[in-house]
Amino acid sequence: MIRAVVTDIEGTTGSIRFVHEVLFPYAKRHLADFLRQRQEDVEVVRQIAATRQLAQEPEADLARVIEILEGWIAEDRKATPLKALQGMVWAKGYRNGDFTGHVYPDAFDALARWHAQGIALYVFSSGSVQAQQLLFGHSDMGNLTPLFEGYFDTTIGPKKETASYRCIVEALRRDAAEVLFLSDVVEELDAAKAAGLHTLQLVREPGMTTGVHPVVASFEEIDLERF
Known part of the structure; x- marks a missing residue:
């Protein structure tokens, strides 16, 4: 039973389609600004570090981290730090009633x-x-x-x-x-x-x-x- x-x-x-036509494009449009504005937040810092580790680029600056993440979005890569950061960006969209x-x-x-x-x-x-x-x-x-x-x-x-x-x-x-x-x-x-x-x-x-x-x-x- x-x-x-x-x-x-x-x-x-x-x-x-909702994920690929609404959520992913929204995250791609807003991710860079989100990271620049929130790069000192504890959870964002943790996910940036996780991105560097997963990409095997420990010295990557913020611009390079953004580039890596946007590449993962384009690939639809199931990367845990990307998913976590996307969730943070989507939270704003949901709260604002954007979708x-x-x-x-x-x-x-x-x-x-x-x-x-x-x-x-x-x-x-x-x-x-x-x-x-x-x-x-x-x-x-x-x-x-x-x-x-x-x-x-x-x-x-x-x-x-x-x-x-x-x-x-x-x-x-x-x-x-x-x-x-x-x-x-x-x-x-x-x-x-x-x-x-x-x-x-x-x-x-x-x-x-x-x-x-x-x-x-x-x-x-x-x-x-x-x-």
Whole structure:
């Protein structure tokens, strides 16, 4: 019986286009000014240092750090310091009402229903925990953060590695067989399945790569009792 659901965001609860057409361009436009203005803030200092370390450029000045980060944005690189800094930039955009987090209506309906039924809900995304909370806290459907009991990002491990899902199950203090992972990415689902979780792929666009996992086109088709 499924007692917990861990869900991806991009392509699963919300549109990939929102990330690539709204969030990433916004971060790229505002990141440089943000870093120049906030470069002495403790958390910003920490992420700048992490960027230098990951890029193996310990002597990089701020201009070079900005260049590195903008390059990572262009590559859609899942770099933890980039995700953390993007989250800080997006926080301002959400607070200003420059955009709201995209959530599919079918995802909202199912998540709200499962929450009411006592199913524990969690998020695992390559975006930082802060970015996840911002998206769901300022979503098209309002503040959805009360629906979730926890959030996981790449600080727990890469999304395509089995060890990450074992760590999540350990953090949830549940048997893997009680947990369902939802994603649109086959490699992530493969890793979760190898860790013993149930898996389900959201295929919202035609032509998507599929694997051995059950497939649905929307949350409306998900029946937790089938697992």
